[in-house]
Amino acid sequence: MNIAVISIGNEVVKGRTVDSNSAEISSFLTSNGFNVAYHIACKDETDEICKSLKFLLDEVDVIITTGGLGPTMDDISIESISKCLRLPLEMNPHAVDILKTKYLSLKLELTEERLKMAKMPLGAEIIENKGGTAPGMFLKYDGKIIFSVPGVPREMRSMLPQILLNMGVSKKAYMSKEIRVNGIMESAIAPLIKEVFDVMNNGINIKSHPESFEFNNPVLIIEFYGYGDSQDDIENRINSTYKEFSQRVKNKFSLSI
Amino acid sequence: MNIAVISIGNEVVKGRTVDSNSAEISSFLTSNGFNVAYHIACKDETDEICKSLKFLLDEVDVIITTGGLGPTMDDISIESISKCLRLPLEMNPHAVDILKTKYLSLKLELTEERLKMAKMPLGAEIIENKGGTAPGMFLKYDGKIIFSVPGVPREMRSMLPQILLNMGVSKKAYMSKEIRVNGIMESAIAPLIKEVFDVMNNGINIKSHPESFEFNNPVLIIEFYGYGDSQDDIENRINSTYKEFSQRVKNKFSLSI
Known part of the structure; x- marks a missing residue:
């Protein structure tokens, strides 16, 4: 709907x-x-x-x-x-x-x-x-x-x-989780977002919201969100996506998030 | 445009x-x-x-x-x-x-x-x-x-x-003037706005923006705005509209604005 x-x-x-x-x-x-x-x-x-x-x-x-x-x-x-x-x-x-x-x-x-x-x-x-x-x-x-x-x-x-x-009942469970990443440019994290999105392939959106300059101490809010058949379903998918993402950030940028 | x-x-x-x-x-x-x-x-x-x-x-x-x-x-x-x-x-x-x-x-x-x-x-x-x-x-x-x-x-x-x-040149002069009116309900000032709009008939918009409850010490921002062929033109039309409006507010509500 x-x-x-x-x-x-x-x-x-x-x-x-x-x-x-x-x-x-x-x-x-x-x-x-x-x-x-x-x-x-x-x-x-x-x-x-x-x-x-x-x-x-x-x-x-x-x-x-x-x-x-x-x-x-x-x-x-x-x-x-x-x-x-x-x-x-x-x-x-x-x-x-x-x-x-x-x-x-x-x-x-x-x-x-x-x-x-x-x-x-x-x-x-x-x-x-x-x-x-x-x-x-x-x-x-x-x-x-x-x-x-x-x-x-x-x-x-x-x-x-x-x-x-009065909307009717055709709704789903929604969840959004945001994390803050300091010191990585959006253009540097872009391929990693795509990798995680492709590898997980589970309907979870991953969006980066730049909070400051690309070139000068960049700050990004990374948002994971999506809809599920139940709260558990969406929570599980978001958490596994986040885990995969943070592991790859650690491997590529030696940075824990 | x-x-x-x-x-x-x-x-x-x-x-x-x-x-x-x-x-x-x-x-x-x-x-x-x-x-x-x-x-x-x-x-x-x-x-x-x-x-x-x-x-x-x-x-x-x-x-x-x-x-x-x-x-x-x-x-x-x-x-x-x-x-x-x-x-x-x-x-x-x-x-x-x-x-x-x-x-x-x-x-x-x-x-x-x-x-x-x-x-x-x-x-x-x-x-x-x-x-x-x-x-x-x-x-x-x-x-x-x-x-x-x-x-x-x-x-x-x-x-x-x-x-x-790079927009091209088809633009006009714009002006907006706002005044604050305390203590008059929007539903009470509505007919007066219409009167002034009809009587002036000069292309000036008059809009009331309620800032608080209708029933409890109402506060309205009254906005006069429009476009003109020159700054003088639009300023004159807004000022004469405002004058007409404030006169009628004074007459009807014994209130100077």
């Missing part, structure tokens, strides 16, 4: 805001055994949202949008998804109830802008926002699932458990 | 790494008067890189890829771009010269892994890496430009001036 995240907002594509949401959602889903294939960020424009959605509907099973769920005129994510999928946009009774409870308990009027946040595509199920106001939603479409959550990180975060609950 | 950034790396899509590169590249280009329309992050996989590239070639004029230019086996960005565009991958003499100078000056061998970083698509022009090793490149393709820069932020950053120099 492949997943994608769409981060919607002019502030993201113009670089005002670093898109930490996509990373947080992906990290949460990856550590829960899912596979994230793409992130897209686009403007608050129906056309761009629709193009992103259509591209991803061809590629993945689950799409999570973040951003554009609030009360202002540029918050058009839900409306754009409805238009794009040709699903009627309707006042969702569950979402209206939630907003009524929130605003009326503070003796605040349910204005047009506030009620706008309850307009959802036909068939949407509501995700309550425990970190703020705008409700989230999810929707089954053509055998796939589309989730929409707010862009404010605290609000998005509060909806992650509901995303997990 | 529309621009997109592709951030290539498993570590990005699985959420290990927050994609600050796309934000930094976009912020740099936006403040220089360009218009960034999309970010995509994808895995180090030829198929995913190619799908991202093809989607964006239909949508924008300039694509900047970041990541996957190093010496390890999973650094396949340049090779994948070549395959995708059906351009022969060749040893680029300029890139070979650069690598020779760097490694041989340290009496280090030009191994296969090191020389791999000099393989470029036919027609590529080289961007020197002043922050590290792997050269970047740019390429004219079907009336568009594709830039490829490394994923290590320091190395990517060192190439931004070269990107700017």
